[in-house]
Amino acid sequence: MFYILFVPLTAITWILFFEYLPRLFGPQMKRLIIPGRQSTKTSKKEYLLSAMNLLVFTGFGALLDFLKSAELTKFYFEIEFTWTSLLYLPASLFLSLFIHDLFFYLSHRFLHTAFMHKYIHVHHHQSHTINAWATFSFHPIEGCIQISIVCWLPLLLPIHPVIHGIFTVFMLFMSVYGHSGYELRAKKAPIFNAFNTSFHHAQHHQYGNYNFGIYLNFWDRLFKSNHATYEDGYKHLREHINGSKGVE
Numbered sequence: 001m002f003y004i005l006f007v008p009l010t011a012i013t014w015i016l017f018f019e020y021l022p023r024l025f026g027p028q029m030k031r032l033i034i035p036g037r038q039s040t041k042t043s044k045k046e047y048l049l050s051a052m053n054l055l056v057f058t059g060f061g062a063l064l065d066f067l068k069s070a071e072l073t074k075f076y077f078e079i080e081f082t083w084t085s086l087l088y089l090p091a092s093l094f095l096s097l098f099i100h101d102l103f104f105y106l107s108h109r110f111l112h113t114a115f116m117h118k119y120i121h122v123h124h125h126q127s128h129t130i131n132a133w134a135t136f137s138f139h140p141i142e143g144c145i146q147i148s149i150v151c152w153l154p155l156l157l158p159i160h161p162v163i164h165g166i167f168t169v170f171m172l173f174m175s176v177y178g179h180s181g182y183e184l185r186a187k188k189a190p191i192f193n194a195f196n197t198s199f200h201h202a203q204h205h206q207y208g209n210y211n212f213g214i215y216l217n218f219w220d221r222l223f224k225s226n227h228a229t230y231e232d233g234y235k236h237l238r239e240h241i242n243g244s245k246g247v248e
């Protein structure tokens with residue numbers, strides 16, 4: 001009985017973390033707000049759908065607890081002190097992130113097909129401007145699709161529970177960061193443009209049919225689904241946050 005609490009509590013912790021970011025780290029955090037993209041008010045619908053999806057996450061946490069106790073997963077608990085075994089720990093984390101990155105991109109494209117968008121994904125896109133509570137403000141069916149990754153991974157590949165835990169914490173952090181309306185990575189070197197930004201998903205809520213990815217910008221580049229203004233818009237945002245000179 002671990003995941004039943006771990007999954008929803010991690011999600012709500014990151015929501016509250018970004019909700020209270022200026023109180024936690026000082027009012028200078030407000031300089032990181034993406035102009036015009038962060039909503040100042042959370043709607044009743046965003047609270048309600050978030051609460052429903054935290055229940056969905058609890059359900060999938062319980063399912064994972066069951067799968068684990070029934071020994072239906074590939075979780076392993078003992079780490080041998082051999083090179084192969086030690087190197088597999090970070091390798092399995094990167095592999096998990098890569099699998100989820102592809103899963104997220106494809107499932108998100110699927111949610112943007114006419115039928116799925118009309119009846120399911122439209123609720124998420126009613127948050128046109130975003131804040132942390134918009135993250136899990138989606139139809140519970142979308143909640144099932146998104147959170148199912150915590151069960152798929154240990155069913156698919158051998159994974160240590162600590163690595164799975166790190167993956168879950170990071171995945172939920174990145175999800176809320178993308179909806180927070182704060183751009184925390186404006187000082188990053190251009191070499192890191194291979195990774196997505198909060199601005200990237202803020203544009204997704206602004207324009208709709210663009211910017212589908214979560215971690216890597218690779219899939220949006222490969223399938224030419226980045227919004228035409230993404231790169232220039234991000235450059236301007238960097239200059240805005242870092243001061244008129246910008247940081248190269």
Ligand SMILES: [Zn+2]
Nearest residue numbers: 108112121204
């Ligand atoms: Zn979408």
Ligand SMILES: [Zn+2]
Nearest residue numbers: 124179201205
């Ligand atoms: Zn979103």
